[in-house]
Amino acid sequence: MILVSFTLLPYLRHMKYFLLGGVLLAQDTLRFMAYNLLLYGATPGYCNTSCKDQQLRTIVSYVRPHLIGVNEIGPSAALVRRILDSVLNVGTVSYWRSSVYANTTNSNIVNALFYDSRYFEWIGQELVTTQGGLRDIYAYHLYYKELPPITDTLFLVVIVSHLKAGNTPSDEQARAQAALAIKQYIQALPPNRRRFVVEMGDHNLYAASEAAYQTLTQELVDPGPAGGWSGNQAFAFYHTQSTRTSSLPDDGVGGGLNDRFDFIFFSPECTTLTARAQYIPGSFRVVGQDGQRFGRALNSQPLPAGYPASVINALYTMSDHLPVIADFRLPRSAAATLVKGGQEVLPAYIYELRSGTLLLKAYKPCKVDIYDVQGRLWASVSLERGEERSYELLPGLYLLRNEEGYTQRLFISP
Secondary structure (H helix, E strand, C coil): CCCCCCCCHHHHCCEEEEEECCEEEEEEEEEEEEEEEEEECCCCCCCCHHHHHHHHHHHHHHHCCCEEEEEEECCCHHHHHHHHHHHHCCCCCCCEEECCCCCCCCCCCEEEEEEECCCEEEEEEEEEECCCCCCCEEEEEEEECCCCCCCCCCEEEEEEEECCCCCCHHHHHHHHHHHHHHHHHHHHCCHHHHCCEEEEEECCCCCCCCHHHHHHCCCCECCCCCCCCCCCHHHHHHCCECCCCCCCCCCCCCCCECECCEEEEECHHHHCCCCCCEECCCCCEECCCCCCCECCCCCCCCCCCCCCHHHHHHHHHHCCECCEEEEEEEECCHHHEEECCCEECCCCEEEEEECCEEEEEECCCEEEEEEECCCCEEEEEEECCCCEEEEECCCEEEEEEECCCCEEEEEECC
């Protein structure tokens, strides 16, 4: 199901604006977060699932991400649903959605993706590799919801990874093989789906010299520093494990913060000035990390500067990993411009797709033509202000075009 809300308020609330050709164009700044949840739903002790729900709510409320890739959920679709119902869609919030539960390897832990459906629409997911039967790595395909006019659909491919742990040669080789599978998957994507690829998760990498890291960075950008991170105080600002100095009954490890295991990689195009999805330089960071925790627990005194004590305590209690975040700037279309004394100009129409039914609503008199991907005209619709029309469409790709030449692409899943 593809859903684009009739209301513009959820979009306008998060917009910023930039000047282009004398016209103020709106932008969204969207935050991506990767987080190892440490046996969510399967913790043997210390912080049970209800406890984790409470900690994760605190963390998400503070970070305010729009997309979250997670590792280490217990092997149950009900647990993925629980995160939606008990952590994300609480209070007045109802817009979070998740990937489809999958566990082809029958692992005791799985990955998942959660996304803000006000900005992203689901297309589907594909298995990238099982890592030799260890754990599934999936690629999740979405597209970005833009206000009309849309001349070029922006697809997003998110790969959530949890690579083999350990520092033996065989562990490194397993990570290298998984990274190669990820690289080959990205290379096989159509060009329009390689522009905005984000690969995130717990990679268990000890140094940039590892073959897995070298392979991933042949296709993707690491916004953090390359080097020998493990046990190296020079990289303390980027260390993500462990939040504790001693192991706890939840099976988390101790040792203090001295390893960089958690990453967000992304397409090189995201670093260019012409990219439609631009990484914001300097936005990658480790939540809760102030660079003063080397070999220490996250909650050791003094607490990290700039963070509420409640957030630090939640991070310590939730997991032995810290989450990492990165922000991306996505320009909006000229339909949401500010002109003539700062007055918002609404689009001529907006659309909603529900189970193959196209709904059109006009904000002013307009004509909308509906074409299939072969360029055949399916319908030509004349709308008066406030008028709504609905049409049944078969699965496939469609184009909407109005008399001003604005075009939108619609994808209806089978």
